[in-house]
Amino acid sequence: MRELFLSGFADEAANDFEGQIEALMTLGWKYLEARRINGYNILDLDDPAFDAVCAAFEETDIKINCIGSTIANSRTPVDSSFKITMETVRRAIVRMQRLGVPFIRIMSYAILYDENRRPLADQKEKKRFEQLRKICGAFLDAGLTPLHENAFNYGSMSWEHTLKLLDAVPGLKLIYDTGDSGVTPDFRKPHPYPNQDCLEVWDHVKAHVVHIHIKDGCRDPASEKIAFLYPGMGDCELKHILSDAVSSGYSGYFTIEPNLDISLYEWAENSSPEYRMKSFIDYGKITEELFRSIGCEVRDGAVHFQKPETIVPPPITISPS
Numbered sequence: 001m002r003e004l005f006l007s008g009f010a011d012e013a014a015n016d017f018e019g020q021i022e023a024l025m026t027l028g029w030k031y032l033e034a035r036r037i038n039g040y041n042i043l044d045l046d047d048p049a050f051d052a053v054c055a056a057f058e059e060t061d062i063k064i065n066c067i068g069s070t071i072a073n074s075r076t077p078v079d080s081s082f083k084i085t086m087e088t089v090r091r092a093i094v095r096m097q098r099l100g101v102p103f104i105r106i107m108s109y110a111i112l113y114d115e116n117r118r119p120l121a122d123q124k125e126k127k128r129f130e131q132l133r134k135i136c137g138a139f140l141d142a143g144l145t146p147l148h149e150n151a152f153n154y155g156s157m158s159w160e161h162t163l164k165l166l167d168a169v170p171g172l173k174l175i176y177d178t179g180d181s182g183v184t185p186d187f188r189k190p191h192p193y194p195n196q197d198c199l200e201v202w203d204h205v206k207a208h209v210v211h212i213h214i215k216d217g218c219r220d221p222a223s224e225k226i227a228f229l230y231p232g233m234g235d236c237e238l239k240h241i242l243s244d245a246v247s248s249g250y251s252g253y254f255t256i257e258p259n260l261d262i263s264l265y266e267w268a269e270n271s272s273p274e275y276r277m278k279s280f281i282d283y284g285k286i287t288e289e290l291f292r293s294i295g296c297e298v299r300d301g302a303v304h305f306q307k308p309e310t311i312v313p314p315p316i317t318i319s320p321s
Contacts, residue, residue, distance in 0.1 A: 002246075004250070004253070004254060004302065004305065005253050005302050005303075006027075006288070006301050008024060008032065008033065008256045008280065008284060009035050010024055010280065011036040011037065012279075012280050013276055013277050015036070015037075015039060017038070017056055018056075019277065020037070021060055023277060023280050025062070028301050030063060031065040031255075031301070032063070033105075033255040034064045035068035037049075041070055043091055065101070065103065066101065066102075069106055071085060072109045072135065073107045073109075074151055074152040078110070078128050079127075082134075089135055089138050097142065101144075103145050103147050104147065105175055105211075106149075107148060107149055107153040108132060108165055118191060119187050123154055129165070136169055136172050145171075146171070147210065148162075148165065148172055148173070149174075149175040150180045156180060158186055159196075159200065159201045162174070163204065163205070166208055173208060173210045173211075176213070177213040177215055177257065178212065178216065178237075178238050179213070179217045179238075179257070180213075181236065182195060182218065182236030182237070184219075199237050202237075202241050209252070210252045212242075212254050214254055214255065215236070216228070217259070218234045218235040219235075230258075231286050239293070239294065242291065243294040246296060246305045247305075254287075256280075261276070291303050
């Protein structure tokens with residue numbers, strides 16, 4: 001029986017480190033995907049603040065499984081200062097080694113658009129790939145693994161863009177965010193761009209996936225409005241993808257990233273603390289039930305899976321507590 005661990009972007013539950021740990025301990029989970037602490041990305045904390053985080057971790061049983069960095073993310077133009085980017089990379093390596101974190105989330109720079117919000121034909125692929133090879137090379141040389149997330153960047157424009165990116169950047173592996181494909185336009189097709197077919201994307205990229213973010217939602221191609229929902233309630237084929245992952249030998253982590261009260265480009269840290277904590281914990285509990293519905297056992301923050309001869313995921317209706 002395989003054991004697959006659950007994790008969470010607990011900065012969605014609380015800004016401060018103490019609140020994030022409280023959320024994970026309430027769920028009985030043992031892993032945090034570290035992103036923002038007190039309003040700053042963990043890589044942008046000053047040294048005293050980072051030292052305090054390290055000291056706090058020593059007092060808990062919670063471990064960091066991955067760093068959710070902003071390196072080459074969807075807000076970062078490919079023509080931005082590469083010197084500053086590499087400074088962040090070098091700082092990330094030191095901090096990952098200190099915390100014993102093996103993985104770091106990166107992206108592949110912002111999509112280039114024209115004045116009508118249509119992707120340009122020239123996405124400066126040569127420059128993107130060259131810079132990403134240097135970024136990834138630095139992590140790989142340090143014994144660390146860079147993971148690309150399909151989150152509104154060049155590599156998420158379609159599964160074909162993803163595979164082209166992997167071919168161009170040796171050693172880069174994938175995070176598959178279950179929600180992002182379902183709310184991302186398929187830029188291979190004519191405008192108004194339809195949503196990507198989640199099962200098609202998963203089928204083409206899953207051999208390269210070593211980490212999964214659990215998110216669900218829907219998008220109206222006509223208005224381009226996006227809504228993020230509790231797991232199993234959106235259009236992202238979440239249940240089928242998780243079932244296929246666990247039955248096909250996936251051995252990584254599952255990190256919940258609710259985004260329930262977060263707009264596409266703005267972090268909503270002003271929601272009430274009570275709402276944020278409750279919605280995060282609800283999301284975690286619903287995720288556990290989703291795994292149980294596909295034949296897994298869930299206990300102590302881990303998914304236990306023993307592959308039966310045939311998996312037929314039953315229908316499920318779930319709602320927040």
